[in-house]
Amino acid sequence: MPATPFRFPSPEAIIPVIDNALRTVFARAASRRPYPDAGLPEVDMSESEKRHAAGLMRINHSGEVCAQALYQGQALTARNPEAARALREASEEETEHLAWCERRLEELGSRKSLLNPLWYAGSFALGSLAGALGDKWNLGFLAETERQVEGHLDGHLDLLPAQDVKSRAIVAQMKADEIKHAETAIAHGGAELPAPVKTAMRLTSRVLTVAAYRL
DSSP states (O other), X not given: OOOOOOOOOOHHHHHHHHHHHHXXXXXXXXXXXOOTTTTOOOOOOOHHHHHHHHHHHHHHHHHHHHHHHHHHHHHHHOSSHHHHHHHHHXXXXXXXXXHHHHHHHHHTTOOOOTTHHHHHHHHHHHHHHHHHTXXXXXXXXXXXXXXXXXXXXXXXXXXXXTTOHHHHHHHHHHHHHHHHHHHHHHHTTOOOOOHHHHHHHHHHHHXXXXXXXXX
């Protein structure tokens, strides 16, 4: 069956994307699911431990900002309606991750990254390009993104203070969701990305990690 040709999105399709961008970067996110750390106690931590935990949770929050932008860009340019729907569903769960990380940052006496508008713009451009390349690459990009995010979250579970059970519960649930998103993308026909693309994605992620931890 011939591939569906690419068509530029209509103005009606772009308006919700703009709304999502403004809400992601500037508004307070909300969660429909219970917060993973609900009912867990706030424990004593030193100021340096709090700063470290906040830096890691700020990285996670910025990563979710990027995920929102990626999936919105990918869904906007996806050719297959099923692929677009899978991307939007993943985006909705990432909104909950934003809410969880945002509230935890506040509890730790910290803030979101000042560079979030930049992260969103760059990630949206990448997502739109991935979608324009075709659905198998679009979904493959989603799957690889989720695998790399899963790896980062796994590392954060090792780096977070052992007694910070609230942050750890949030990160653990985020990790479980990312695994599910990757499996969904593969099930919908996502292709394995070339090794140079994976490497470029890791290098880009490293820049975000270093910058978001401090800014």
